[in-house]
Amino acid sequence: MRIDTLPVGLVRAAAIAAVMVLGLTAGAASAADNDKPAQRNDGGVAIKLPQSPPMMPVDIGYLREEVAGPRPASRLDVEPDNAGIAGAEMGIKENNAGGRFMGHLYGLDVETASSPEEAVDALKKLYESGHNYIVVDASAPTLLKLSDWAADKDILLFNIRAEDVSLRQEDCRANVMHVVPDRYMLADALAQYLVKMGWTDWLVVHGSTDADKAYRDAVLRAAERFGGNIVDDREYVDVSGGRRDGVGPIPPAKPHKEANASHQMVKATDYDVIVVADEDQIFGPLMPYRGGGQPRVVAGTTGLTATTWSRGHEKWGATQANNNFEKANDRLMLPIDHMAYVATRTIGEAVTRKPKNDFDTVSAFIHGPDLQLAPFKGIKQQFRPWDGQFRQPILIATEQVPVSVSPQKGFPHASHPEIEVDTLGIDEPESKCKM
Structure with missing residues (x-):
């Protein structure tokens, strides 16, 4: 035919x-x-x-400090072995989804250390193998040693663990970006919500560690800033080797001498909220269910908490993020995972916007006002130029669900009134950071 x-x-x-x-x-x-x-x-x-364009490798390092810590009251508070790393891997996957069109191939290499000296050796190994961007899951002293070693090198560190205020103040460094909020930000976010709810009288109970005392100080500062009233401030002293069943009572007021170990009653003081400062979760989860005390809301490091992520978060694309994470890891996303994800996505976004991957240009972009991230919290987010702290909303959540997001309305500030998240933490006029 x-x-x-x-x-x-x-x-x-x-x-x-x-x-x-x-x-x-x-x-x-x-x-x-x-x-x-x-x-x-x-x-x-x-x-x-x-x-296809030739692929340019963008290798990201992950440095984790592994040190023995106190056993929390609940085994549910023990972090899984891949805590943080799983979140970084999720960020790497997203980076590669878009990076292949730009000719970028992202990879993640993990190093572990058990001391600041080992951490510096691990950083040296990563740097010599071509890693300029390092996610750091380590304590403040170790982070400072890493920063000092990297001072004259093309290295940018992303802090996802250390909440110490000093790292954003007198010990700030230009080569450290703080993804994790400091204690001032967390305490301010919680205080705003408590005051907004009319719960202004607080009984503060803190542990005896330096971290617990630092969070307690942040709570006292937040109360003064936003209108909280500290009716009493008590210390829970954990006795090493003590009976696990003895953990948890609210300690008596200091003048209350007749209290004994078997029946610790609080003095007749009224309060709206028990604010707990127990970062290692030694006694906080058991309060106020043992010992005396009035049945009140428990907040702080347990109960109603200020956090970067909640397993029950479902707004602004968080449902899909939680589902994808759970499918890949057979567990739910933790705050440390979300912060590691934000760190790796920051690098991916900056390299995408500056595709030649010149370190000075990428670093300047991350420090500057043009970086815009949207990691499932409703607004575009970036780093503060005066101290390298990541600007971000803070979830106010129970163990199961978020109940609010701070900053709350009605707490204005003078320096950047158009940026509400700057009501959380250290604002520019009060900053001691000199980078």
Whole structure:
């Protein structure tokens, strides 16, 4: 049958099929053949397929300090082995989803250390193998040693663990970006919500560690800033080797001398909230269910907490993020995972915007006002220029669900009134940071 006698539709269909077959043939050619000029045979069609850009590796380091700590009251508070790392891997996956179109191939390399000295050796290893961007899960002293070693090198560190205020103040460093909020930000976020609810009288109970005392100090500062009233401030002293069943009572007021170990009653003081400062979760989860005390809301490091992430968070794309994370890791996302995710996504966003991956240019972009991230909290987020702290809303949540998001409305500030999140933590006029 002659082609010119076929219906027009069939002619077009035959032509499209021929082109598809030829296209598949061309796509199966070797890379060497693809580099050659397109050839046309008599009566044939040659198709030149576009080539993928050459892939530029962007290797990200992950440095985790592993040190023995006190056993929490609940085994549910023990972090899984891949805590943080799993979040970084989720960020790497998202970076590669877009990076392949820009010619960037992201990878994650993990190093562990058990001391500041080992951490510096691990950082040296990562740097010498081509890693300029390092996610750091370590204590404040170790982070400072890493920063000092990296001072004259093309290295940018992303702090996802250390909440110490001093790291954003007198000990701030230009080569450290703080993804994790400091204690002032967390205490301010919680205080705003408590005051907004009208719960202004607080009984503060803190542990005896330096971290617990630091969080207690942050709570006292937040009360003064936002209108909280500290009705009493008591210390819970954990006795090493003591009976686990003895953990948990609210300690008596200091003048209350007649209290004993078996029946610790609080003095007749009224309060709206028990604010707990127990960062290692030694006694906080058991309060106020043992010992005396009034049945009141428990907040702080247990109960109603200020946190960067909640397993029950479902707004602004968080449901999909939690589902994807759970599918990949057979567990729910923790705050440390979310912060590691933000760190790796920060690097991916900056390299995408500055595709030559020149370190000075990428670092300046991360420090500057043009970086805009949206990690499932409703607004664009970036780092504060005066201390390297990540600006971010803070979730106010129970163990199961978020109940609010801070900053709360009605707490204005003078320096950046258009940026509500700057009511949380150290504002620019009060900063001691000199980078």
